[in-house]
Amino acid sequence: MRLNLKKFIGNVLFAAVLLLIVGRFLTIVAGISFPMSVVTSNSMKPSLYEGDVLPWVPCGMDDVHTGDVIVYRSANSWEEDVFIAHRVVGVSDDGVSLVTKGDANNYTDQSGPHIPEPFVNGKMLEGKAIMFGRQPLKMPLAGYPWLFIRDAFTSLAKPMMWGKPQSDIHYAVFAPAAISFSLLFAGIVIWAPENGKSLKEKLREHIFGPGRLSVKRIFAYTLIFYLIFLMVATSFSYDRLSCSLGVERTPPGSNILFGKMEAGHDSFPQSLSIVNPSMLPVRGIIFPEGNISGFIRYGNYFALGRGERFQGNVTASVPDGTEPGIYEGSIYIYSSPYWMILPPSFLQSMSGPGAVVAFSLVSAVIMAMVTSLLLVALSFTIERYLLARNYMAWKMLPVHARMNTVYGILHSLSRVSRTARRKAAGAFGWMNGELHWVEFGMKKPFIASVAGFAATAPLLYSSRNFVYLIFVSSLITGTLAYALGCRWRAEVMFSAILVDVWFSSVLGMKAFYHIFRTNHSLLVPFSSAVTIAGILLFLFAVMAVPACLLSWLPGYAIHSAREKFDYELLLRRCDL
Incomplete structure (x- = not known):
């Protein structure tokens, strides 16, 4: 098989974002909270730290046991929904109330120096974390960008406040048409066929060039991206x-x-x-x-x-x-x-919720029609302008002669920039998809990935951070892949991707087991499953690049050391 890492990770990220958007709307329709929270304090250290992202699954009181980390709605906040993620340290005999406590706290939530929470009941309970032993599944530090902008995001997330004035930044999510057009142009670049041309050349060719996209395709692309943009904006x-x-x-x-x-x-x-x-x-x-x-x-x-x-x-x-x-x-x-x-x-x-989706859909159709007409008109205008400019080029000859010195300086700067980009591309070409030129078998990477996963999987129930396990497993897998005879970077990195797949599969099966054993209507577990699948795919894509790099390092170090003592290795086929 062949491995195009850039295209593969891009497709996974696209699928993850799509699932998260769909999951967001399904949770709104189902009337449940979005099953993902950002930890905003250190009350659960060392299990959870500030900035960690905690995915969770909706559940009932019957699904909660002592030692589980649950997410419940605080009864002490009426102005806004405040969720608390703490560990269950006690369950009443009749199973209708829970006692909770942060791992780093010296007191339970139902006592202590703060305003005590009531015993957690079924109405307050939102869900529970995906547990591996006593450790909840989390995305370490992934929520720090959220914490950094949470005040601004809170303003953006509520376009209407009940009688309270707000600043104009509140509507920044709607205002700039530049966001919509940038999404549109990015989408055209993504879907444009690979032809070895730069992004600028692709845009010029597909929008303004003689082989430009048809009106139908332009409308289809604009509709897709306006629809995504409006649904994302509306969902918040x-x-x-x-x-x-x-x-x-x-x-x-x-x-x-x-x-x-x-x-x-x-x-x-x-x-x-x-x-x-x-x-x-x-x-x-x-x-x-x-x-x-x-x-x-x-x-x-x-x-x-x-x-x-x-x-x-x-x-x-x-x-x-x-x-x-x-x-x-x-x-x-x-x-x-x-x-x-x-x-x-x-x-x-x-x-109702269906009206929100319908209004976004109809608005996207109207805006896509207007944008398509504007792009067609702009393309026609630019085509006529280029023809006129070519006929008038002779008038610019005196100006070009005076600017010769400036052109020389710009050319030198451009040459330096191209050299730097070429060196960077050589060092990190594998991240840009430059692995797909070699054909390799799957047997050796598969064996190495299974062995590397088996070496670290037992630690899932004792480790406090499964991300470290993926990295350690990638190092072990890369070493085993080299020992088994893998001499192409694509082979070694594919084994790391397989390790990422095994870990993600285990996490997914654990999550889906918790989701579908709850006593909710079908829409609730389905919306949660879609959201959790999006979270796991996103986590998989984020972990894939460092995992590939770590799997390559042992083989690179071993092979470089061997080449110093055995010059015959320099003649063998290898790109490590």
């Missing part, structure tokens, strides 16, 4: 308020509390104040979710200009014959300046 651009009411019962606290009600009565109106502080007008929708949704009465559509405020009311109406009990849920608000291109009647005709 919402706000949510918890709401609750009790029919002949006292409901728990929430952002919108309708209180204790009786069948056949309406609640007092609860006011909602929405402010648009951005530079752009927006349109949005409001809809409830949860078992309280059948009682909520509201207006589902609003349109706001810059700085305008929407003042509305939400009431609850309990019909006759309603069963006594507690009814809870959330009120969601989604908005986008891109929805301004949609007719208000269309926005008012739909509601």
